[in-house]
Amino acid sequence: MSIIDSDILAIRRASRIVGTRLALVCTAVVALALLAVFLYILSEISAAELFEPMPDTDNLQVSAVGLLRAATVLGITLIFLAGVLSWLVTRQAVQPLGEALRIQRAFVADASHELRTPLAVLDARLQILQRSLTENDASTPIVAKLRSDTKDLIHIVNDLLKSAEISDAAVKQNILTDVNAAVTAAVKSMELIAVGNKVTIAHTARGPAIAYAPAPSVTRCVVALLDNALRFAPEGSAVTVAVDVTKKSVIITVRDHGPGIQGINPARIFDRFAHSDAAVNASGGESRTGFGIGLSLVRDIAVRYGGSVRVVNSSEQGTAIMLAVPRAKRRP
Template structure:
């Protein structure tokens, strides 16, 4: 295993780096603008005080130092460039130091999520087991059977949420290991099959468009987990009777999976933020979808997995005609 494979790079680290770069760039641009204004003012003043013919004539001062206007302008320009570069370097250093507490907070948040999830898994598993025993002991036709079944469903939902939280925290805090080549198309097909029943119940069709193998060095379970999360989100907002398409494209270096629904689009939140943990969207509108809001932990987990294996995930487009989300992973050259 190479040294680079052991390096821990998660979405939180990348977010801190992006914030540092963004703030540092803005400060550097502001400083550069101030310096540029000063230099331009010097140029304008010098050119307004002398005629064009005097630009190259040396101007003596009281100490017998002779300098031409052109040399003075060149000196001012060089000094301005040096000050701009210095401002950029200092802005970058200061910004990196300033955002370090943000990185610490994100790491503490991840640790808290992992600890809380571990603590919740056991009591939830016990609760589900007891509800299962109660469900089996109820006589046939008991009016409380439906209520117990709903309670079991609620308990399972909580267990899934806790598992997602724990998986997100653990993936983000661990380095990626070398893995065998996986056919992404097969993993995508597994994900589609696991969501077909839910989609059929809501009269939604899921179609796959994959014409060739897509080799990647990502565990099949991780790919399936990502596509399940993307499809779950699409089914949640897709109107009844619509079609969800899953397209797989292969280039020389990358493999992409694009999930497109015909829902109302992302509402109530910046599309770029739907992959943040605990981000919530607006409710589905009249064009279809469920009333429950939020993108849950699932999409943040997709980003964690994508970043871990050198990929990305982003919203391609989102409008009243639907939403398309694309997962991109490096293509493996070894079959």
């Protein structure tokens, strides 16, 4: 026996409401079509002929041109009417979904706020414990691992909080940023992780690149893309970050030489907590099964400031992800 929770019941109730409304809309459109046909026929026949005792089978005279013209007008009108009514019904149907997403973001933000303090206290206590231990103590590596796990939790909570709050942030379209400087800051912050993974990061830029987006947001996006690339780049390889400028956009492309995105549609890696089927990388290491919230945060930031992010290509030779932000013609 399957378990039915309140969410499933709410979805079923919403499905019934949407189905009923669409059925009513279709019924109204069909009724209007029949009414239009009746009115057209009545306009082509007199009342005397319609109600005569012995009806004449030849009392309705309709030309082919007139019939085609009437059918065309009727069809166009019904298509337009069906589109407008469907749009209105759909708009009303998705309003509860928008409210549910707003409540979800509020819950995530509240939970993240509540978790930050105990995690910070836990990390501080682990620091005190770590300082009290000697290098030869058997507990030293375990405490170091605990601190590392605590930092990972803190980063996840921070990402959750930023993702929940980004929709409520005020967007200032007049903020100008030197994208090359923002990318350089991201590369420097990730170089230590790259060295630990025995991977190099190469940054190339083709001239000035000024964009309408805050510098911290651009840096944050590049850090998330680099973090994803470094997780699966094989040892001895290089991750490249290229900045190009088009007529309307500044394009940042992060490319790695890992095994590529496997077990999931590449477009879905920007969904929150997207997971793929197990896939072992080229060196037999970590499987690409989860993409966390970092890449979804990149998409949220990019869309927020009028940009976009997408997977350019992904194969056994590596993956390239392109981030585009609106280009500005003047310097900040």
